[in-house]
Amino acid sequence: MHLFKATVIAAAVFTVTACSERFRNHGYAPTDGDLAEVAVGVDTRDSVIERFGPPTTGGVRTDSGIYYVQSQFRLYAYQAPSEIDREVVAISTDADGVVSNIERFTLEDGQVVALSRRVTDSNIEGVSFLRQLLGNLGNLDAGSLLDDA
Template identity: 50%
Template structure:
C-alpha cells in the first residue's frame, strides 16, 4: 500500500512539472527592433533651420533614408510578440519621418503608428521566364518531340 501511495505522489509531481513546463512554453516572448529618438532629442530640431548634418549630429543617422530622391530620414521601431508555436505578430510599430527640402533643410517631422500603416506595393524587378512552374524532368520530357536532326548539324 505504501508503494502505491508513493507511486501516486510521484505521478502527481510528474504531472505538475509537465503542466508547469507546458504553460511556460506558452508564455509570450517579445522582440524589439529599431530605434526612435526620444522626444527630448527631437525637441532640439527646429523645422526650417536644421539641416541633414545637424539632425544627424543631434539624433543620429537612421537605418533608412529616402532611397529614390534622398528626401528624408526614416526611423522605425517595432515590437513583435510570439506566443508558443504561433507565428510572430507585430503588435506595435512607430515610424518617425523627417523630410528635407532640396537645399537639405528640415521641412517636416511626422510620426506614424501601426494604425496609420498600409501595405505599399514596391516595384518588382523580376525577370520573366518562359518556364512556367514545371519541374526539370517535365521540361526534359516535354522537349523530346521537338528535337529534330536538323538541330544537330553544326
C-alpha cells in the same frame, strides 16, 4: 512518489511558460519629446543623425529623407510572430539637407511605407523546365553553326 510529484510540477511549469506570450522590440524611433527639439527649416540631416544616431533606413537619394522604424512583435507558443505595433518617423530634407518635414506613421494610420522593394520579372512564370528547353530548339540559326569565324 516524490519523483512523480516533481515531474508533474516540472511539466506543469514548462506547459505554463511555453504558452505565455513574449514580446520582442526591434529598431528605434525618437519620441515626440525628442522630435520637438528638431527645428524644421533650421536643423540639417547631419544634426538629426548626430542627435538620434544613424537612421534605420534612408531614401534612395541622399537628400530625400531619413527614416527611423520601431516595431514590436508578439511571440506566442508555436504561432508565427505577429507585429502588434510599428512606428515610422519620416524626416524629410530638401536638396540642401535642411529638415523640411517630420511625420510619424503607425499601424493604426493604415499608411503603407515601402522601405525597400526590388522586383525582377522573370517572364517565365508558369513555363516548365522541359518547355523552356524544347522552346529553344527552333531558335537555332544555321548560319551561326556553319560560320568558321
